Amino acid sequence: xxxxxxxxxxxxxxxxxxxxxxxxxxxxxxxxxxxxxxxxxxxxxxxxxxxxxxxxxxxxxxxxxxxxxxxxxxxxxxxxxxxxxxxxxxxxxxxxxxxxxxxxxxxxxxxxxxxxxxxxxxxxxxxxxxxxxxxxxxxxxxxxxxxxxxxxxxxxxxxxxxxxxxxxxxxxxxxxxxxxxxxxxxxxxxxxxxxxxxxxxxxxxxxxxxxxxxxxxxxxxxxxxxxxxxxxxxxxxxxxxxxxxxxxxxxxxxxxxxxxxxxxxxxxxxxxxxxxxxxxxxxxxxxxxx
Amino acid sequence: xxxxxxxxxxxxxxxxxxxxxxxxxxxxxxxxxxxxxxxxxxxxxxxxxxxxxxxxxxxxxxxxxxxxxxxxxxxxxxxxxxxxxxxxxxxxxxxxxxxxxxxxxxxxxxxxxxxxxxxxxxxxxxxxxxxxxxxxxxxxxxxxxxxxxxxxxxxxxxxxxxxxxxxxxxxxxxxxxxxxxxxxxxxxxxxxxxxxxxxxxxxxxxxxxxxxxxxxxxxxxxxxxxxxxxxxxxxxxxxxxxxxxxxxxxxxxxxxxxxxxxxxxxxxxxxxxxxxxxxxxxxxxxxxxxxxxxxxxxxxxxxxxxxxxxxxxxxxxxxxxxxxxxxxxxxxxxxxxxxxxxxxxxxxxxxxxxxxxxxxxxxxxxxxxxxxxxxxxxxxxxxxxxx
Numbered sequence: 021x022x023x024x025x026x027x028x029x030x031x032x033x034x035x036x037x038x039x040x041x042x043x044x045x046x047x048x049x050x051x052x053x054x055x056x057x058x059x060x061x062x063x064x065x066x067x068x069x070x071x072x073x074x075x076x077x078x079x080x081x082x083x084x085x086x087x088x089x090x091x092x093x094x095x096x097x098x099x100x101x102x103x104x105x106x107x108x109x110x111x112x113x114x115x116x117x118x119x120x121x122x123x124x125x126x127x128x129x130x131x132x133x134x135x136x137x138x139x140x141x142x143x144x145x146x147x148x149x150x151x152x153x154x155x156x157x158x159x160x161x162x163x164x165x166x167x168x169x170x171x172x173x174x175x176x177x178x179x180x181x182x183x184x185x186x187x188x189x190x191x192x193x194x195x196x197x198x199x200x201x202x203x204x205x206x207x208x209x210x211x212x213x214x215x216x217x218x219x220x221x222x223x224x225x226x227x228x229x230x231x232x233x234x235x236x237x238x239x240x241x242x243x244x245x246x247x248x249x250x251x252x253x254x255x256x257x258x259x260x261x262x263x264x265x266x267x268x269x270x271x272x273x274x275x276x277x278x279x280x281x282x283x284x285x286x287x288x289x290x291x292x293x294x295x296x297x298x299x300x301x302x303x304x305x306x307x308x309x310x
Numbered sequence: 311x312x313x314x315x316x317x318x319x320x321x322x323x324x325x326x327x328x329x330x331x332x333x334x335x336x337x338x339x340x341x342x343x344x345x346x347x348x349x350x351x352x353x354x355x356x357x358x359x360x361x362x363x364x365x366x367x368x369x370x371x372x373x374x375x376x377x378x379x380x381x382x383x384x385x386x387x388x389x390x391x392x393x394x395x396x397x398x399x400x401x402x403x404x405x406x407x408x409x410x411x412x413x414x415x416x417x418x419x420x421x422x423x424x425x426x427x428x429x430x431x432x433x434x435x436x437x438x439x440x441x442x443x444x445x446x447x448x449x450x451x452x453x454x455x456x457x458x459x460x461x462x463x464x465x466x467x468x469x470x471x472x473x474x475x476x477x478x479x480x481x482x483x484x485x486x487x488x489x490x491x492x493x494x495x496x497x498x499x500x501x502x503x504x505x506x507x508x509x510x511x512x513x514x515x516x517x518x519x520x521x522x523x524x525x526x527x528x529x530x531x532x533x534x535x536x537x538x539x540x541x542x543x544x545x546x547x548x549x550x551x552x553x554x555x556x557x558x559x560x561x562x563x564x565x566x567x568x569x570x571x572x573x574x575x576x577x578x579x580x581x582x583x584x585x586x587x588x589x590x591x592x593x594x595x596x597x598x599x600x601x602x603x604x605x606x607x608x609x610x611x612x613x614x615x616x617x618x619x620x621x622x623x624x625x626x627x628x629x630x631x632x633x634x635x636x637x638x639x640x641x642x643x644x645x646x647x648x649x650x651x652x653x654x655x656x657x658x659x660x661x662x663x664x665x666x667x668x669x670x671x672x673x674x675x676x677x678x679x680x681x682x683x684x685x686x687x688x689x690x691x692x693x694x695x696x697x
Contacts, residue, residue, distance in 0.1 A: 096534055121532035122424045123461060123502055129429035130462045159630075159661055175577020177629045181684065184629070184660060201576060203426040230577050233426050256580035259565075259587045260596070263395075265530075267561045267576025267598040270426065280584075297588045298581040299685025 022149035022195045023170065023215040023222070024112055024138070025088065029153045032057040032080050032110075034101045035092035036068050044092065044116075044157050045071070051154040056084040077108040088112040090146065090155050098142065099124035106137045113206070114155050115142035125204040132206060139206025143268065144198040145176040156198065158183075164192035169309060170216035171196040172209060173228035174235070175268070178256060178298075182228055185302030191309060194222045201268030203232070209239035217247050224250045224309040226301075227292070229283055231257030232271045236283035244290040250308050253292040254301055255283045311528045312360045313542040316407045318506075318524035325497040327490055329521050332409030334358065341383035342376050344408040351375065352411035355382040357403040360547040362525065363393030363442075369403065372411065379408065404546060412520060417510035418477060419443055422498045424529075430458035431498060433491070435473050439510035465495040482517050490519055501539065502532030551595075551614060558610040560599060567592025568695045570615035570624040570653075572608070574599050574633060582627050585684060589692035594621045604633075605641030612645045621653055625691040627684065628659045635659045635667030643674040654679065654694045658687035 031048065035041040036058025046069065049055050057080040058068050064075030074080035077089065089110045093101040098117040105113045106128075120142050132139055140147055146156015151165025162180055164187040171186070171193055173179040179198055186193065197212050199205055209227060216222045225247070229236040236255060243251055258280040260266050262273040273279050287294050293308045295301045313321075316334040323329060331348060335341040345353045357369030364370050369391045371382040383406050392400035417439030425432035435455045438446045447454055455476035457469050470488040479487055498506050505527035512522050528539060545553050555562030561576065565583075569591045573579035576598045583593040595615060599607045615624055628638050638659060646655065658681040659667055671680060679694075681687035 095531065119531045121502055121535075122426075122504065122529050123499060123532065126424060126429040126431075126461045130460055161662070173577070175575060177573075177575025178577030178581055180575075180629045180661070181578055181581070203424070204429050228577070230580060254581075256577050256584060259583040259593055260580055261563070261565065264563050264596075266563070266580050266596055271576060271580070296584075297685065297688075298585060299683060299688060 022152060023212070023219050024140070024195065024197070025147055025149050025153045025155055027052070027054075027152040029088050029112070029155070030054050030056045030084065030086045031088045031090060031153075031155060032059060032077070032084065032086035033090050033092065034059045034077065034105065036060055036071065036073060037063055038092055041092035042068060047160070048090070048154050051160045053153045053155060056086050077104045077110065081108050081110060086110070088155060089114065091115040091117060091142075093117060095119040095121070099128050102128050102139060103131055106131055106135050110137055112138050112140065114140045114144070114146050115206070116144065116146060116157060117141075118143040120202065122204055125202060129204055129206070140197060141200040141205060143202045143205075144200030145179060147195065147197045149195045150193050158196070158198070162187055163196065164190070166192040167194040167221045168192065168223035169226060169305070170194050170212070170219065170222040170224075171226045171228070172212040172216070173198055174201050174230050174270070175228060175256065178228055181298060182226060182254070182301055186226070186305055189302045189306040191305055194219060201230070201270050203270035209235050210242045213239060213242055213247055217249060222249065224252070226305060227251055227253045229253065229255045230268065230271050231255070231260050231266065231273050231280050231283070232268070232278045234278065237286045240286035240290040240292065243292060251292045252301065252305050252308050253287045253294045254298060255280045255287070255294070256298075258296070311530055311533065311539070311543055312547070313526050314358045314360065314544065315356065315524050316358055316405075317542045318526035319521070321497065321501070321526060322521055322524055325493045327493050327497070327521055328519060329524070330409045330412055332407055334405050334407050335383060336405045337387065338380045338383040341406055341408045342380045345373070345376055345379040348410045350410070353379055354409045354411060355379060355386060356407040356409065357386045357389070357391055358405045358407055359391055359396070359401040359403055360544070361393050361395035361401060363395055364391065367391050367393040369393070383408070401547070412512060412522060413515045414512045415515045416513040418512070419446070419509045420511045421505065421507040421509070422494060422503065423505055425458060428458050430460055431495065433457040433459065433469070433473060435477055437477055439512070443509065459495065461499065465492055480513070480517065483513055483519055486519050501536060502529040503527065504529045551618060554617070555597075555614045558607065558614070560597060560607065560611055560614065562614055563596040564618060565593055565595050566620070567594045568620050568622040569691055570594045570618065570621040572597050572599055572611045572615065572624070572626045574628050578627070578629060582625065582684075585688035586625065586692060589688035591692035591695045594618055605637060605644060608638065608641040609645035609648060612649045612651065616649055616651065616653075623654045623656065623691050623694040624651075625656045625687055626658070627687060630659060630661030630664065630667070634662045635664045636670060639667035639670035643670060643676060646676050656681055656687055656691045656694070658682075658684060
């Protein structure tokens with residue numbers, strides 16, 4: 021078992037003919053992901069490595085039964101691409117694009133309400149169920165299939181580090197989800213925690229947060245009330261100065277709120293095993309999940 | 311991207327949001343000339359820097375004569391203004407805004423921000439204008455009104471009513487205030503603002519509504535569709551090293567410590583800063599070279615880090631995914647040679663082609679320390695920096 025994606029997932033790629041889209045589509049195919057279609061407006065009727073390319077998402081989904089979309093469309097057009105996928109009824113939309121304006125994402129988020137679509141990202145590495153499907157840009161080799169740990173994170177390479185240490189301790193993963201570093205995103209920590217809690221094969225959860233917003237505090241409250249499985253947490257940005265955006269658009273301490281200290285305190289209060297030094301997260305997980 | 315008060319007021323005027331009469335001056339003579347055109351006193355002389363708390367720091371003065379205007383302008387232009395937002399080092403004032411005085415009946419607070427939790431535009435308003443809104447929120451939270459606006463529907467009359475009645479506005483100002491709210495909302499969404507703040511927004515004795523102050527910040531991600539706003543950028547208000555780094559598309563923030571560091575990915579970069587601190591040293595910077603860093607970006611990163619005199623050691627931590635470790639190692643070797651690196655270098659890398667990468671570093675003849683994992687990387691670099 022796994023959450024959100026598995027070997028039955030039928031993927032279409034929006035922006036498949038661009039440099040990034042092409043490169044990462046090939047990586048996904050090599051991993052075994054079922055890539056059934058691509059979308060690039062104006063290139064309908066052509067193909068990329070034998071994958072049929074369409075002008076629009078609705079047509080691509082109708083012709084290939086795709087139920088998941090991975091988006092590599094550049095920032096000025098990315099919100100439009102996500103909305104097109106929502107409109108076409110795609111169940112899972114994974115937006116990799118970094119740098120989408122906040123206002124665009126607010127509109128996307130409002131449109132998602134009441135739709136049947138789930139958005140992961142934007143500004144994220146994607147989602148992987150090791151051994152089944154990779155939908156994103158993460159290096160596949162660091163993952164270990166078979167579970168029993170679910171990973172959810174706001175950051176890309178930080179997640180790779182965590183997964184690398186887990187695999188180093190021979191702890192496999194059910195599904196690893198990067199929810200992205202933007203202030204307004206789709207799927208949040210709570211959605212992923214709930215999914216992992218309900219997944220019988222997931223027996224423990226690693227949650228990786230960072231400064232900015234109150235997603236970690238909200239997650240802590242949810243963990244306290246609804247999560248029975250052990251959770252290991254990490255929050256990046258103890259040394260981040262206030263008022264400065266730390267790379268990710270969402271990573272900013274404003275008006276004294278959103279600090280790592282407050283987030284760590286909230287997680288500890290919820291019974292989360294908080295790792296303060298990233299170098300030790302593998303050992304702590306081995307300890308907690310043994 | 312932040313802009314100055316006088317620039318924000320120019321944007322206000324474009325949207326028919328009323329502001330006091332005034333103009334900007336870079337020298338006392340020009341300040342006097344502007345005040346002459348006002349035809350009356352008092353006149354406000356306001357320091358233009360990208361930070362709040364200017365009044366308390368002595369950067370805002372009222373003048374009752376032309377000579378006083380000149381005296382105040384002379385004192386403020388060139389001063390090093392320290393406020394709670396500038397940090398102890400302060401900012402040098404280059405210009406002042408000279409503005410007609412206003413007969414104030416009531417001071418209000420009004421701001422618009424994007425609310426990440428509700429994905430809406432949030433209007434925050436309060437009767438307690440002129441004060442620090444964070445203090446108001448802490449001491450008298452009941453005095454703060456919050457109205458969220460769905461960007462798909464835009465601002466509606468009921469949003470405006472909720473603000474107006476919440477502020478207990480005098481009935482004769484409601485029509486004007488409603489018009490102002492709608493204009494500010496348009497300004498906010500049309501320019502991709504990340505903040506519009508007016509503190510205070512005043513009601514004058516003749517029941518006019520006027521933006522006495524103006525603070526505006528824009529979403530950097532949206533600047534591609536606002537080429538016109540780029541003209542407002544003031545590089546003097548930014549850290550010179552930050553400006554240099556932005557030319558190379560590097561995500562760099564200069565900090566106070568002695569351990570320079572270069573990392574791929576923002577989250578991992580923050581975690582590395584934390585590791586340095588936990589090992590007993592202080593990070594000199596935040597530097598994210600990006601998930602797809604090239605050898606050239608690594609070299610530029612070196613240049614930026616080395617131009618900071620405080621740096622005593624450098625830690626490179628790269629998790630090679632898409633970026634292969636052998637490519638990175640070649641980049642490091644080349645950059646270290648080209649930039650004539652003069653401080654000890656600690657490298658930790660992991661991921662694709664790591665064996666080949668380590669071999670390249672070992673055979674480079676460079677004096678560097680390789681760390682097997684993150685925790686030892688932090689310990690090694692902290693020890694070197696402390697020596």
